[in-house]
Amino acid sequence: MIRKGKILSHEGTDPSRWQEECWKPFVAGHPERAEDFQSASGIPIDPLYFIDPADPGPGEFPFTRGIHPSMYRGKLWTMRQYAGYSSPAETNARFRYLLQQGQTGISVAFDLPTQIGFDSDDRQAHGEVGRVGVPINTVDDFDELLDEIPIDSVSISMTINSTAPLLLALIVALARRREIDPARLRGTVQNDILKEFIARGTQRYPLEASLKLVVDVIEYCIEEVTSFYPISISGYHIREAGSTAIQEVAFTLANGITYMEACRDRGLDLVAVGQRLSFFFNSHNQFMEEIAKFRAARRMWADICRNRFGIDDDRACQLRFHTQTGGSTLQAMEPANNIVRVTIQALAAVLGGTQSLHTNSWDEALSLPSEEAARLALRTQQIIAEESGVTDTADPLGGSPFIEELTDRIEAEASAIIEEIDNRGGMLSSIKDGFIRNAIEQSAYESQLASDSGEIRAVGTDQEGEIPEAPFQVDATIEKTRHDQLTHYRSQRDAQTAESALTRVEETARQGNNLIEVMVEALEAKCTLGEVSATLAAVFGEVQDHG
Amino acid sequence: MARSGPIRILLAKPGLDGHDRGIRLVLRALRDAGMEVIYTGLRCTASQIVKAAIEEDVEAIGLSSLSGAHETHFCEVSRLLAEEGAADVLLFGGGIIPQQDVDRLREVGFQCIYPPGTPLEKIVDDLRSTLRPESST
Numbered sequence: 001m002i003r004k005g006k007i008l009s010h011e012g013t014d015p016s017r018w019q020e021e022c023w024k025p026f027v028a029g030h031p032e033r034a035e036d037f038q039s040a041s042g043i044p045i046d047p048l049y050f051i052d053p054a055d056p057g058p059g060e061f062p063f064t065r066g067i068h069p070s071m072y073r074g075k076l077w078t079m080r081q082y083a084g085y086s087s088p089a090e091t092n093a094r095f096r097y098l099l100q101q102g103q104t105g106i107s108v109a110f111d112l113p114t115q116i117g118f119d120s121d122d123r124q125a126h127g128e129v130g131r132v133g134v135p136i137n138t139v140d141d142f143d144e145l146l147d148e149i150p151i152d153s154v155s156i157s158m159t160i161n162s163t164a165p166l167l168l169a170l171i172v173a174l175a176r177r178r179e180i181d182p183a184r185l186r187g188t189v190q191n192d193i194l195k196e197f198i199a200r201g202t203q204r205y206p207l208e209a210s211l212k213l214v215v216d217v218i219e220y221c222i223e224e225v226t227s228f229y230p231i232s233i234s235g236y237h238i239r240e241a242g243s244t245a246i247q248e249v250a251f252t253l254a255n256g257i258t259y260m261e262a263c264r265d266r267g268l269d270l271v272a273v274g275q276r277l278s279f280f281f282n283s284h285n286q287f288m289e290e291i292a293k294f295r296a297a298r299r300m301w302a303d304i305c306r307n308r309f310g311i312d313d314d315r316a317c318q319l320r321f322h323t324q325t326g327g328s329t330l331q332a333m334e335p336a337n338n339i340v341r342v343t344i345q346a347l348a349a350v351l352g353g354t355q356s357l358h359t360n361s362w363d364e365a366l367s368l369p370s371e372e373a374a375r376l377a378l379r380t381q382q383i384i385a386e387e388s389g390v391t392d393t394a395d396p397l398g399g400s401p402f403i404e405e406l407t408d409r410i411e412a413e414a415s416a417i418i419e420e421i422d423n424r425g426g427m428l429s430s431i432k433d434g435f436i437r438n439a440i441e442q443s444a445y446e447s448q449l450a451s452d453s454g455e456i457r458a459v460g461t462d463q464e465g466e467i468p469e470a471p472f473q474v475d476a477t478i479e480k481t482r483h484d485q486l487t488h489y490r491s492q493r494d495a496q497t498a499e500s501a502l503t504r505v506e507e508t509a510r511q512g513n514n515l516i517e518v519m520v521e522a523l524e525a526k527c528t529l530g531e532v533s534a535t536l537a538a539v540f541g542e543v544q545d546h547g
Numbered sequence: 548m549a550r551s552g553p554i555r556i557l558l559a560k561p562g563l564d565g566h567d568r569g570i571r572l573v574l575r576a577l578r579d580a581g582m583e584v585i586y587t588g589l590r591c592t593a594s595q596i597v598k599a600a601i602e603e604d605v606e607a608i609g610l611s612s613l614s615g616a617h618e619t620h621f622c623e624v625s626r627l628l629a630e631e632g633a634a635d636v637l638l639f640g641g642g643i644i645p646q647q648d649v650d651r652l653r654e655v656g657f658q659c660i661y662p663p664g665t666p667l668e669k670i671v672d673d674l675r676s677t678l679r680p681e682s683s684t
Contacts (some may be wrong), residue, residue, distance in 0.1 A: 069568050111613055112563035124590075127619025201565015201589050241568045299588040328568075332662055365663075367615070367645055443570055449570050467662060470645030474615060547574075547588035 004175050018057035023047055026059060026069040033073060036313065037392040044391030046391045047073055051399035058353075058394040060314075062302035062477035064407065065395035067318040078159055078356035079381045080322065081425035084134035084480050085368050088144040091134040094371070095149060100380060101375055106149065106187075107157040107358060109133035110167075114401040115202045117163045117533025120482035132166065132368075133159075137528045138489055139177065142170045152180045156187035157232075157356075161466040164191035165213050166529050169519035169530075174226060176504070176524075188229040188278055188322075191217050193429060194255040196233050198436050201545070207428060209540035213515070215262050220273050220516035228277040231259060232322060239282035240328050242444020245293045245408055248282060250417035251436060253300055257316040257418070258427040270309055275315025283345040283352075284326040290345070292406030294321070294352025301410055313494055323349035324358040330365040332467045334460035338362035343380050350384055351397055357381055367470035467517055493526035501525035502535050509539040548605060554678050559587040559596045562612065569641055569663060570611040576667035580608070587620035593623035597631055606678050607637035611656040613663075617644050618651065625655040637677060639667070 037045040037224035047070060048057050054061065054424065059069030068074060077217040084091045095106050108307045110133040120129045121135045129135050136142055145531040151174065160167045168189050175182045196203040203210060214231065221230035230445055235252035242273075255350075256277065263273045281297065283290050301319035305311040325345035328475050330338045339362045346359045359377040361369030369377070389398055397403045407528070424430050450456045515536075556577055558570055567589060577584045585603050590592065600608050608628075610621055621640055628634055628666065641661040649660045659673055675682070 112565075112616075116563055124563065124592075127616040128614060131615035143607070201567060202563075301624070326664070331664070365643070367643070438593075441568075441575070444568055445575055446571060448667060451664065452668060458664075467646050469647050473645075545588035545590065547586035 007373050007430070017019040017053055018048065018050070018060065018213055018222045020117070021514075022057055023069045023381045024517070027074070030070065030074050030282060031071050032479075039389065048394050049396075051404075051452045061306070061317060063318055064299040065398045066319055067355075069299070069394070071083065071353060071394035072350070073394070075154075076385050077106040077350065077354050078155065079378060079385075080155075080319050080358055081374060081378055082107040082109050082159065082324065083374065084111075085132075086134065086475050086483070088136065088141045089147075090475075092145055092147050094374070095146075098372065098374065098378065099149070099154070101378055105155045105157060105356060108159065110158070110160055111135045111251045112202070114206055115163060116531060117166070117530060117537075119486055120154030120479065120527050122530055126479070128473050129482055135168065135478075135482055136167070137486060137530060138526065139170060139173045139523050140173050140489065146174065149318050150179070151186040153177065153184070154186075156185075156192075158188065160189050161190050161193050161196050161200070162202050162210070163529060163533060165217050165516055166194075166519055166523070166532055168217050168220065168230070168528075169516055169523055172516075172520050173523045176180060176520075178505075181359050182225045185225055187539055188232050188395075189217060190234060190280070192255065192280075192369040193230040193276050194258060194431065195237055195252075197431050198238060198251065198255075199243075199440065200237040201335040203543055205536065205540040207431065209536075211258075211428075211429045213536075214259060215266050215268075215273040216262055216514045216516055218259075218273060219266060219268055219514055222268065223274060224516075227275055231276075232278045232280045233259065233461070235281040236280050236282045239284070239326065239438060241440050241446065243379055243440045244443050245284070245286070245289055245415045246282060247417065247439060247443060249293055249300065249410060249441075250421075252279065252281070253297065253304060253414070254418050254421045254427045254430075256301065257304060257308065260305075261426075264309070270311055271316045272311045274305055274309075274311055274313065274318075276318075278318055278355075279321035280325050281349075281354075282319055282326050282330055282477040283323050283349045285344055286343055287344055288402060289406055291352045291446070292347035292403055293384060294323075294349070294354065295398070295403070295407045295409055296414065296544065297321070298353070298408035299407070300414060304307050320355045322356040322358070323352075323354040324488075325349070325360045326338050327360055327364060329458075330362070330460050331361060331461050333463075334363055335362055335468060337460050338365065339376065339380070343378060343384075346380055347384055347388075349392070350369055351391060353395060363471045364497065366468060367472045368474070372470065377421070394417075409422045413439045455502070489526065491529070496529075497525045498527050502531060503533055506536050506539060509536055550678070553609070554582040555603065555605045556582055556584045556607045556609060556674070557586060557587070557596070557600045558584060558602060558611070559599070560589045560611055561591055561593060561596060561624065562614065562616045564612050564614035564616065564642075564667075565589055566613040566642070567611070569613070570609070572667060572668055573609060573611075573641065580671045580675075580676050581625055588650060593620060595626050595648055596624055597627040597633070600628070601631060601633055605636065607639065607674060609631045610638070610640045611642050612640070612644070613642040615643075617642060618648055620667070621652055621657060622655050625657070628656075639670075669677075
């Protein structure tokens with residue numbers, strides 16, 4: 001039966017229960033963007049269109065329809081474009097440009113040496129400095145990166161995992177330098193090492209030591225950097241590595257379970273942890289399935305928190321997430337077509353209730369984005385936000401039989417995968433024995449074969465033609481400049497102070513205690529990211545990928 | 548002088564790049580096509596790659612990079628191979644490599660650079676027709 005109409009009266013239930021109990025009290029404290037909302041032709045728009053008044057609405061457990069009662073009627077998502085390249089100064093200029101253009105949060109892309117814990121002048125960093133992001137090795141670098149950006153009001157998201165403890169320590173050190181209470185810092189460190197082992201490849205220390213560092217960050221943030229999100233559990237890269245949407249949800253939430261267990265083992269309060277967790281998903285072209293995926297993930301996570309971890313607090317059961325449009329869906333042929341792909345994917349994220357969004361630039365199949373393309377990507381979000389009207393009611397597609405069916409199916413199939421992981425002894429053993437990687441690789445292989453055979457095709461890519469030239473090139477002299485800067489930096493410090501700070505890091509690591517505060521002190525003593533990372537490597541050992 | 552028997556190939560990820568979806572797909576396709584393939588895993592230096600190629604007596608080396616560091620690493624592998632007197636090893640590559648760099652890499656010996664989405668069969672066919680010209684049609 002197709003259920004139609006705004007409100008189905010349901011015997012014995014009050015159709016406005018949600019409005020009375022949930023929405024009204026919420027908007028009393030959080031006013032909406034407008035007094036009332038209406039369509040372009042003057043049709044009034046309600047905060048929510050029910051299917052069954054007995055069903056929970058947005059803001060109610062299990063949050064299928066969104067985590068906030070008023071969703072985007074209250075506040076739009078954070079527009080957060082990932083950026084970083086060459087040098088702290090150049091990246092700072094791009095950040096300031098994006099903020100001027102109406103971006104509402106910062107998202108830092110670090111270069112690979114920084115992500116793995118090598119200074120720009122390390123032999124292992126050769127050729128990689130400033131390529132996929134900005135190099136940050138010292139408090140001075142970080143200060144320059146965020147020059148004239150108010151770090152107590154603009155939220156700073158950092159895609160950083162192996163070295164997440166150090167980047168957290170850097171932002172704390174910077175806050176102290178600028179005389180800002182670290183509790184006022186807003187932002188996120190990705191700090192999701194499990195998916196690095198699974199899909200992204202910046203892991204440095206063995207799995208157990210890596211997990212300990214993740215929990216160090218969470219523990220420190222709960223105590224000291226209380227407005228910061230200490231982890232962003234990421235399906236994005238799992239999907240980019242070739243997983244299906246269902247596997248993306250399953251593996252991400254299974255990673256989430258592992259982090260919760262590790263926090264519980266540390267003795268942390270899971271309500272406090274749950275309230276500070278965040279997630280990060282991909283959005284590909286399959287519009288309806290992507291929307292349903294976000295809804296299913298919210299419902300599943302709420303259920304996991306309540307039933308697996310016994311968390312009563314509703315807010316601690318909310319899955320809040322960032323979305324990035326799908327990098328691997330971008331095509332190098334006829335690349336302007338990517339603007340349309342990104343629009344579809346971004347719209348799916350919004351209809352799925354995302355809290356923040358990065359839209360890819362159309363030229364990213366060719367190189368890092370040009371400034372013009374980065375602006376266009378941001379404009380895409382702004383057009384959805386301000387011109388499309390999809391923001392005027394919560395979960396606009398909720399109740400569509402197709403969407404609800406997809407949501408249920410994704411939940412059922414992803415839950416079955418999580419159960420399988422449980423039966424295999426959990427995520428850590430499923431990572432170690434290759435189960436997760438093999439599953440992703442199989443999906444990637446199947447989709448490549450489907451593409452090779454023409455079963456699935458990307459429009460505009462099947463003719464012979466030239467791939468356009470890359471619009472953006474990283475300045476090749478950056479490596480030399482960085483060498484000189486680091487040499488100077490090290491020459492200006494008190495060697496003894498720096499050395500004893502590193503010794504404290506080493507001792508703390510050996511004792512198994514929380515490392516963040518001693519890292520802050522080491523960075524303040526002008527030790528570098530590479531030096532602290534090498535100190536940890538000497539204690540924990542290093543992992544090697546053998547393919 | 549072309550060899551006979553199964554084609555032996557080394558696949559490697561030079562530098563710090565962790566994107567291995569593509570190289571793992573190629574690994575599987577080449578093995579499915581009956582080739583003997585050694586994959587080094589992530590974060591290899593150029594000298595490790597060249598050493599492995601010589602020890603394993605491979606006929607071709609495939610490198611993958613999606614982090615923009617291809618020029619440094621690919622050129623270094625090519626230089627070290629020549630230094631070791633193994634310049635006859637066929638070089639190919641893949642990843643996000645700007646068109647303007649493809650020509651430069653061709654000069655140092657990379658005959659083919661495959662962008663993301665290249666049909667796996669094309670890579671198999673190219674290697675067969677270059678390394679076993681008499682048996683491919």
